[in-house]
Amino acid sequence: xxxxxxxxxxxxxxxxxxxxxxxxxxxxxxxxxxxxxxxxxxxxxxxxxxxxxxxxxxxxxxxxxxxxxxxxxxxxxxxxxxxxxxxxxxxxxxxxxxxxxxxxxxxxxxxxxxxxxxxxxxxxxxxxxxxxxxxxxxxxxxxxxxxxxxxxxxxxxxxxxxxxxxxxxxxxxxxxxxxxxxxxxxxxxxxxxxxxxxxxxxxxxxxxxxxxxxxxxxxxxxxxxxxxxxxxxxxxxxxxxxxxxxxxxxxxxxxxxxxxxxxxxxxxxxxxxxxxxxxxxxxxxxxxxxxxxxxxxxxxxxxxxxxxxxxxxxxxxx
Numbered sequence: 001x002x003x004x005x006x007x008x009x010x011x012x013x014x015x016x017x018x019x020x021x022x023x024x025x026x027x028x029x030x031x032x033x034x035x036x037x038x039x040x041x042x043x044x045x046x047x048x049x050x051x052x053x054x055x056x057x058x059x060x061x062x063x064x065x066x067x068x069x070x071x072x073x074x075x076x077x078x079x080x081x082x083x084x085x086x087x088x089x090x091x092x093x094x095x096x097x098x099x100x101x102x103x104x105x106x107x108x109x110x111x112x113x114x115x116x117x118x119x120x121x122x123x124x125x126x127x128x129x130x131x132x133x134x135x136x137x138x139x140x141x142x143x144x145x146x147x148x149x150x151x152x153x154x155x156x157x158x159x160x161x162x163x164x165x166x167x168x169x170x171x172x173x174x175x176x177x178x179x180x181x182x183x184x185x186x187x188x189x190x191x192x193x194x195x196x197x198x199x200x201x202x203x204x205x206x207x208x209x210x211x212x213x214x215x216x217x218x219x220x221x222x223x224x225x226x227x228x229x230x231x232x233x234x235x236x237x238x239x240x241x242x243x244x245x246x247x248x249x250x251x252x253x254x255x256x257x258x259x260x261x262x263x264x265x266x267x268x269x270x271x272x273x274x275x276x277x278x279x280x281x282x283x284x285x286x287x288x289x290x291x292x293x294x295x296x297x298x299x300x301x302x303x304x305x306x307x308x309x310x311x312x313x314x315x316x317x318x
Contacts, residue, residue, distance in 0.1 A: 031282045039081045039122040043107045050074045053098045053136035065091040082120040087127055098134040103127030118287040147237050148172050173197035173238050197238045199247025199293055206231055206251055224255040242290035249273035266301050
């Protein structure tokens with residue numbers, strides 16, 4: 001009887017694995033067709049008329065400007081992708097301005113194609129004229145900008161100078177308050193990753209909060225719920241970047257499992273975190289930060305115990 005139960009369990013697991021694999025392949029094909037190929041088909045060198053709203057200002061100079069535009073329609077047909085729009089003058093546009101423009105669509109530059117796609121930008125557009133048609137309804141990213149702005153103002157008031165910009169960058173990943181020379185110096189030295197917020201930052205902050213709440217003898221249920229809230233609040237002010245979300249989901253699973261008296265499996269949590277990120281934000285598949293975070297964590301989980309076993313005396317001394 002026990003043997004039959006094991007066989008049925010193995011069959012159920014196999015069927016679930018097959019279903020998940022089939023759904024993943026189908027979702028991948030849909031994403032490739034609807035989100036990539038349907039928009040790269042617009043990069044035909046012809047003129048198109050599009051409507052959308054500004055989601056981000058890349059730069060704005062007297063000789064030219066560039067923006068990320070969330071498309072709402074192209075040639076009168078509904079659209080939901082994002083395009084990088086360049087114009088040969090200062091557009092004086094701000095996020096959430098709805099615009100209508102006519103321009104030529106082209107593919108991303110090969111050198112920056114993966115980075116652009118990781119931001120959801122599949123194609124580029126060049127236009128010499130546009131018209132502001134209204135203001136789009138604000139979304140969660142506006143709340144992120146407001147919180148980061150408040151944090152930056154507090155640092156400027158209490159610290160001031162270049163140090164305030166560093167503090168803001170290290171806490172939120174926002175580097176707008178760093179001058180161009182400083183950012184260029186970090187890039188040339190190959191240490192710009194120091195200013196990038198990663199899952200390690202989140203782990204340190206949540207771990208410190210966990211230690212403090214234990215010392216304050218918070219009830220376990222309230223402590224875990226508060227830590228989950230802190231986890232996603234930090235992910236919010238970081239703009240829900242892929243590497244931070246990977247750590248946020250894994251930490252949330254850990255504290256949720258502890259809340260119900262269970263133990264979370266690190267490898268399962270890691271795979272589930274990546275699967276959720278790719279499902280919600282499929283363009284993250286092009287995000288190098290996500291895969292570096294995933295592979296480094298995978299190495300710690302799988303190779304770490306093996307390497308630890310090579311030093312038994314050190315383990316005993318602990």
